[in-house]
Amino acid sequence: MRFHLPALNHGVMDPAPALYVIRIHGHLGATVLSAFPAMASRLQGAETVLTGLLDRSALYGVLAEVEALGLDLLEVHQLTPHRRSPELGDSRSP
Amino acid sequence: MDRAAARRVTIISAPAGSGKTSLLRAWAGRPGQPHQFAVMQVQRDQRDAQQFWLALLGAVRQACAPASRAEPPAATPDFNAPAMVDRVLSELADARGDITLVIDDLHELNSPEALAQLTRLLTNLPPQVHAMLTTRHDLRLGLHQLRLAGELAEIRAADLRFSERETRELLDASGITLSDAGAALLHRRTEGWAAGLRLAALSLAGHPDPERFVAEFSGSDRTVAEYLIAEMLERQPADVQDLLLRTSLLDRVNGELADLLTGRPGSERILLELEDANAFVESLDPERTWFRYHHLFADLLRLELRRTLPEEVPGLHRRAAEWFIRHGQLAEAIRHTQAAGDWPEAARLLADHSFSLTLDGQAQTIQALLQAFPPGADYPELALVHATVDLVQGRLDEAAAHLAVAETHAETAPPDRQRRLRVAIASLKLSLARRRGHLAGVIEQVRFLASPVTGQSDEDIALDRDLRAVALMNLGTAEAWSLGLPDAERHLREGAVLAREIGRPYLEVGCLAQLGFAYIFHGAALPKIHPFAMTQARCREAIALAERYGWGAEPVIAPALMTLAGTMVFLGEFDEGERWLRRTERALQTDTGPDITLLLHQTAGILHAGRGRRHEALEEFSAAEHLGSQLEGSQALASQVTGWLLATQARLGRPGEARACLAALADERAGSGEIRNARAVICLAEGDPAGALDAVADVLDGTAPVLGYVTVVEANLLAGLAHRELGDQRAANQAAERALALAESDRLVLPFAMTGSRELLEALPRHETAHAALLADILDVLHGSSPAAREQSSLPPAEELSPGELRVLRYLPTNLSRPEIAGELSVSPSTVSTHVRSIYAKLQVRDRSSAVQRARELRLLAAGRTR
Numbered sequence: 028m029r030f031h032l033p034a035l036n037h038g039v040m041d042p043a044p045a046l047y048v049i050r051i052h053g054h055l056g057a058t059v060l061s062a063f064p065a066m067a068s069r070l071q072g073a074e075t076v077l078t079g080l081l082d083r084s085a086l087y088g089v090l091a092e093v094e095a096l097g098l099d100l101l102e103v104h105q106l107t108p109h110r111r112s113p114e115l116g117d118s119r120s121p
Numbered sequence: 122m123d124r125a126a127a128r129r130v131t132i133i134s135a136p137a138g139s140g141k142t143s144l145l146r147a148w149a150g151r152p153g154q155p156h157q158f159a160v161m162q163v164q165r166d167q168r169d170a171q172q173f174w175l176a177l178l179g180a181v182r183q184a185c186a187p188a189s190r191a192e193p194p195a196a197t198p199d200f201n202a203p204a205m206v207d208r209v210l211s212e213l214a215d216a217r218g219d220i221t222l223v224i225d226d227l228h229e230l231n232s233p234e235a236l237a238q239l240t241r242l243l244t245n246l247p248p249q250v251h252a253m254l255t256t257r258h259d260l261r262l263g264l265h266q267l268r269l270a271g272e273l274a275e276i277r278a279a280d281l282r283f284s285e286r287e288t289r290e291l292l293d294a295s296g297i298t299l300s301d302a303g304a305a306l307l308h309r310r311t312e313g314w315a316a317g318l319r320l321a322a323l324s325l326a327g328h329p330d331p332e333r334f335v336a337e338f339s340g341s342d343r344t345v346a347e348y349l350i351a352e353m354l355e356r357q358p359a360d361v362q363d364l365l366l367r368t369s370l371l372d373r374v375n376g377e378l379a380d381l382l383t384g385r386p387g388s389e390r391i392l393l394e395l396e397d398a399n400a401f402v403e404s405l406d407p408e409r410t411w412f413r414y415h416h417l418f419a420d421l422l423r424l425e426l427r428r429t430l431p432e433e434v435p436g437l438h439r440r441a442a443e444w445f446i447r448h449g450q451l452a453e454a455i456r457h458t459q460a461a462g463d464w465p466e467a468a469r470l471l472a473d474h475s476f477s478l479t480l481d482g483q484a485q486t487i488q489a490l491l492q493a494f495p496p497g498a499d500y501p502e503l504a505l506v507h508a509t510v511d512l513v514q515g516r517l518d519e520a521a522a523h524l525a526v527a528e529t530h531a532e533t534a535p536p537d538r539q540r541r542l543r544v545a546i547a548s549l550k551l552s553l554a555r556r557r558g559h560l561a562g563v564i565e566q567v568r569f570l571a572s573p574v575t576g577q578s579d580e581d582i583a584l585d586r587d588l589r590a591v592a593l594m595n596l597g598t599a600e601a602w603s604l605g606l607p608d609a610e611r612h613l614r615e616g617a618v619l620a621r622e623i624g625r626p627y628l629e630v631g632c633l634a635q636l637g638f639a640y641i642f643h644g645a646a647l648p649k650i651h652p653f654a655m656t657q658a659r660c661r662e663a664i665a666l667a668e669r670y671g672w673g674a675e676p677v678i679a680p681a682l683m684t685l686a687g688t689m690v691f692l693g694e695f696d697e698g699e700r701w702l703r704r705t706e707r708a709l710q711t712d713t714g715p716d717i718t719l720l721l722h723q724t725a726g727i728l729h730a731g732r733g734r735r736h737e738a739l740e741e742f743s744a745a746e747h748l749g750s751q752l753e754g755s756q757a758l759a760s761q762v763t764g765w766l767l768a769t770q771a772r773l774g775r776p777g778e779a780r781a782c783l784a785a786l787a788d789e790r791a792g793s794g795e796i797r798n799a800r801a802v803i804c805l806a807e808g809d810p811a812g813a814l815d816a817v818a819d820v821l822d823g824t825a826p827v828l829g830y831v832t833v834v835e836a837n838l839l840a841g842l843a844h845r846e847l848g849d850q851r852a853a854n855q856a857a858e859r860a861l862a863l864a865e866s867d868r869l870v871l872p873f874a875m876t877g878s879r880e881l882l883e884a885l886p887r888h889e890t891a892h893a894a895l896l897a898d899i900l901d902v903l904h905g906s907s908p909a910a911r912e913q914s915s916l917p918p919a920e921e922l923s924p925g926e927l928r929v930l931r932y933l934p935t936n937l938s939r940p941e942i943a944g945e946l947s948v949s950p951s952t953v954s955t956h957v958r959s960i961y962a963k964l965q966v967r968d969r970s971s972a973v974q975r976a977r978e979l980r981l982l983a984a985g986r987t988r
Contacts, residue, residue: 053344056351058421061428073342094257097137097316097346097417 044082046106049089051075052099062092074101129272130243130264133255137417138316138346139281141255142225149223156221156251159184163229165372165416169485170235171200177224178209178671185216195670196482197627197677198513202238203710204674211947214247221251226416228256232485236262243267282313295322303335310339316417320349323398324356350421364391365414366430367437369422370460372453373405373413378444382437435461446470451478452486459493468500469538475506476545477587480625484513501530505542508549512556520553548588555595556716557752563599567592590619590628594635601639602716609639626670627677633663634681638720652829653688653867660685679708679717687724690731691831693870693902696931696982698728719748723762730765731874735773742766761828764795765875768802772877776806794820794827794836801839802876810846813839831872834863838876845881857885861892868895870902879903901977922963922981929956930981934973 049066055075060068066079066089081089086103093100133141149158161180167173178194213220230236240263243252254260267273283291288308292299299307311317321338325331334352341348354362360383367382368374376389392412395402401415414422427434438461445454451474458467471490478487488510494500504526511520524546531542547566554562593616600609613636620628637660640652660681667678682705689698702724709717726741745762763786770779780803783791790796797816804812819825820836827833841856857878864872873882882900887893922930932942939957943950961967964975976982 051344054342056343056347058351058425058428059344059347061424062420070342095137095416095420097314098344 044080044085047079047081047086047089048102048104048106049077049093049100050102051077051093052101055098059096059098062096063089065089078106128274129246129251130267131251131253131274131276132264133253133276133281134257134259135276135278135281136257138314138415139278140315140319141281143315143319144276144281145223145225145253145255149221156219157184157216158221158223160223160225162225163227165229166231166489167229167235168231168489169483170202170232170238171196171205171482171485173230173232173235174200174202174205174209174238177222178205178212181209181212181216181220181222184220185212195626195672197672197675198479198482198484199676200482200484201675201708201710202234203241204707206238206242207674207707208671209242210245210247213250215947216249219249219251221253222246223253223255225255226257227254227260228258233261236260240264281315283308283311283315283318284313288313288318291318291322292325295326297322297325297331299325299331299335303332306339307335310335311345314345316415317345317349319401320346320353324349324352346417346421350418354425360385360387361391361395364388365395365422366426367433369414369419369426370434370437370457371441373411375411378441381440381444435463439463452483452490455490456493459490464494464498465500465502468494468502468506472502472505472545473541475509476548479509479513480587480591480627482627484510501526504530505545505549512549512552515556517553517556520549524549524553544585544588548591551592551595555599563596567596586619586623587625590616590623590625590632593619594628594632597632597639598635601635610636613639626666627672630663630667630670630672631677633659633666634678637663637681637684640684653691653869657685657688660688674704674708676708676717679705680720682708683717683720683724687720687727690724690728691869691871692867693731693874693899694934695728695731695902697935698724702728715748715751719745719752719762722748723765726762726765726769727871727875730769731871733874735769739766739769739773742769760790760793760795761832763790764793764799767796767799768875771799771803771806774806776803779803779806792819792825794825794832797825798832798835798839801836801843805839805842805846810843813843814847817843830863831869834860834869834872835876837863838872838878838881841881842876842878845884850884853881854885854889857881858890858892861890861895864899865892865895868898870899873899874903898977922960925952926956926960926963927981929953930960930972930976933957933960933969933976934982 050071052074054070054073055068063077063079065081065085066077068075068077070076077089079085079089090100090103133144135141149156149160159180161176163173164176175194175196182194213222224239230239243262243264244267246252264273285305285308288311289301289304292304292307307318307321311321321335325334328334338348338352354365357365364379364383364385368379368388371378371382374392376392379388379392380386389410392402392404393409396404396409396412401418402412403415405411405413413419438457442454442457442461445451445457451470455467455470455474458470467490471487475487478484487506491503491506491510494503504523508520508523508527511517511523527542527546531539531546534542551563551566554566593612597609597611597613597616600612613632617629617632617636620626620632637656640656640659663681664673664678664685667673667675667681672678682701686698686701686705689695689701702721705721705724709721722741722745726738726745729735729738729741742762742765746766749759749762763782767779767782770776770782779799783796783800783803786796791800797820801813801816804810804816817836817840820827820833821840837856837860841853841860844850844853844856860872860878864870873879879900882896882903885896887896890896928946929942932945935942937945939953940950943953946953957969961972964972964979966972966975973982
């Protein structure tokens with residue numbers, strides 16, 4: 028078996044969960060929403076917006092559910108600024 | 122679709138509910154469809170490569186040869202994936218007419234190894250075979266080459282979408298009256314999504330006001346699937362709703378199981394009705410006893426069950442688990458026990474059954490079950506399971522570590538479990554000791570397993586019989602390796618008989634394969650009974666049995682394949698030997714144990730040596746010797762390998778090196794017949810024939826221990842060579858004659874080739890030998906194997922034989938019948954008969970034996986002549 032090394036390293040270096048926003052077309056009812064217990068949902072127009080603190084494998088688990096349930100995925104994005112490097116911060120300070 | 126099917130491979134890649142499977146079915150079921158179909162559906166979350174391939178092979182068999190006599194494809198504990206791909210390919214190649222191989226739900230295959238092998242299958246399909254794959258997402262199959270060659274067709278979601286006209290047609294076909302505006306609305310709302318349209322059609326059929334239904338549906342913002350499934354469920358009677366919900370947690374369901382989960386009878390009728398109504402329920406067998414739900418439908422039902430009846434879910438899983446245990450489907454039972462959250466119970470079940478699951482060839486399934494336990498939690502019972510998996514996959518050190526943990530746990534286990542755990546541990550330790558060549562360890566564990574047992578459940582007795590059969594196989598194998606010959610034979614025979622009684626063909630094949638190997642030593646000590654012929658017969662018997670189960674190229678049969686190859690080489694059938702050796706190599710692709718690999722090198726070494734390729738032989742003997750030093754116990758063949766290694770060094774003009782190695786040997790080994798022979802070879806290379814005679818004296822008078830009479834044949838030949846050097850032709854002739862006399866019963870050729878005795882034999886006057894026929898055969902082979910002789914080969918054949926005829930010709934000296942030859946060559950018996958007739962005509966002979974004789978004269982059977 029081959030490993031994808033960058034992803035593996037990334038996983039090791041960045042285990043902290045991040046806040047993800049997932050937009051899905053259509054209104055999810057109680058049944059489908061129960062597939063995403065770790066996510067908060069709200070309706071926005073004809074869309075459903077799911078928000079939750081997920082680590083990498085939880086994120087892929089959510090995406091797998093989206094696929095399995097045949098949902099119409101519109102957007103996935105991460106809210107938390109991603110991996111701020113302390114050295115970078117230091118160099119900017121006067 | 123027809124256009125797509127013109128390509129070699131078609132991939133239908135589209136999301137859930139796009140109608141992938143329906144499209145395939147409609148296309149396959151079309152009247153006048155010229156293809157035969159081999160259809161398989163990948164099980165949910167399939168992580169076991171072997172289970173995937175067995176299902177695929179089963180589907181191919183059913184399509185190619187529905188009435189085949191062969192046993193159904195069976196699993197083995199040590200699965201050889203590349204060999205399996207070869208088997209599927211060869212079955213497909215033998216099929217008549219166009220075959221379409223359909224693999225549905227390929228996204229469920231969660232085994233990178235299986236995907237890689239599948240890539241190989243797809244890129245090597247025979248010309249009359251097409252493959253169609255359905256998947257929810259694009260897979261990592263390396264099909265670029267097919268794509269570049271224009272051999273890959275891809276059908277994607279957009280292609281599967283229903284047009285407005287098709288929507289209309291679907292509604293009409295379902296007998297639904299809806300206005301054009303309504304149909305257009307429905308099409309827009311579902312975006313032509315197949316599952317949406319089918320669900321809508323189900324709700325619309327018999328709906329009092331279809332227009333209103335469509336209007337309400339369009340007015341809702343809920344997702345299509347959820348809205349429509351809720352609608353459809355609501356329209357079902359309460360008992361049907363309840364059945365669908367409660368059975369949704371099964372991957373497949375039958376009437377009995379559904380009755381059990383709903384607590385009501387009559388489920389089978391409901392399931393049949395649902396299938397007839399096209400309600401996302403389909404039967405899995407022609408008798409319509411097992412059913413499954415469409416995946417998307419099942420997923421939504423499961424969510425609904427968890428949401429509405431959460432407190433019942435663990436109980437439902439428990440009931441399902443009990444049913445599966447009663448019906449011997451342990452992997453499924455363990456899965457449900459895990460789903461019920463009964464982790465300690467799941468660990469206990471897995472520990473109790475990991476041994477039999479391994480024998481059933483489900484090691485990868487065990488591994489998937491292990492991974493399902495919550496991370497970080499500590500279930501001591503699982504150490505035993507880890508050890509089992511490690512052992513199957515050859516990780517011996519890890520297996521030992523896990524066994525140590527399991528032993529500690531067994532000490533604190535309740536008394537009723539202690540005995541069971543101890544038996545399992547002892548059996549694993551036995552396998553471990555065997556793999557490490559540690560005979561003392563084997564015997565110690567066997568003693569424990571042989572202790573009498575009383576007051577056990579049926580399950581315990583079944584386990585005991587499994588364990589006992591494995592113990593006998595391991596014990597016999599270890600004995601064969603360390604020369605405990607009569608015991609080895611007895612134990613392996615007992616093991617084979619027991620294995621047959623308890624229905625474990627894998628163990629029966631394993632015992633018989635090792636028996637072939639054991640017998641070559643046992644028999645070789647008794648030249649009077651044609652040991653090589655007997656050994657060959659036993660090996661072929663074991664191989665035939667293995668082939669019945671489709672294990673002709675699995676590691677389990679490798680010892681018999683290898684032994685057969687070795688005997689062929691001893692009898693001077695070098696090409697034949699090489700063929701069996703190649704097959705052994707294929708069988709050992711997934712097993713790299715030092716014991717069997719050692720034999721592989723040794724056999725390759727004698728093959729090279731027989732053909733006069735001494736440099737190559739030296740390399741193989743060195744590799745074998747190196748592996749031998751890694752085995753814990755002393756092994757039977759050690760002195761033989763070392764002897765051949767030293768002799769080959771000396772014959773290559775490096776007697777100094779050989780002498781240095783000789784000096785480093787312990788006295789006990791240096792005194793063996795094999796090493797004494799090597800010493801004689803060294804002396805001859807050093808120009809000291811008297812020393813050589815001295816070295817073999819103890820072998821000739823029977824005082825030195827020898828592995829078999831082959832060593833004595835060799836010693837006589839070395840003595841003959843030494844007498845020739847000393848100018849004593851008479852003594853040389855006598856020695857050669859003695860060697861021939863010993864070799865006669867088996868018609869042994871190899872020692873003559875290895876010792877370079879051609880001139881010695883040629884000098885032997887024909888009227889002085891009682892073995893003229895054998896002598897002629899041997900010289901035939903020796904001429905063929907000497908490079909100089911090969912180049913100046915005279916006697917052009919009357920008419921050149923075709924490659925196919927030459928292949929058949931090489932089987933004529935064997936005792937295989939025409940159908941057997943056909944089996945060996947994977948061609949039909951009539952092809953073989955055609956070739957045989959044409960061989961007779963070209964060689965101008967009228968029967969098999971004169972064909973063989975004529976072929977020998979023409980050097981058509983000589984080594985290296987044809988390849």
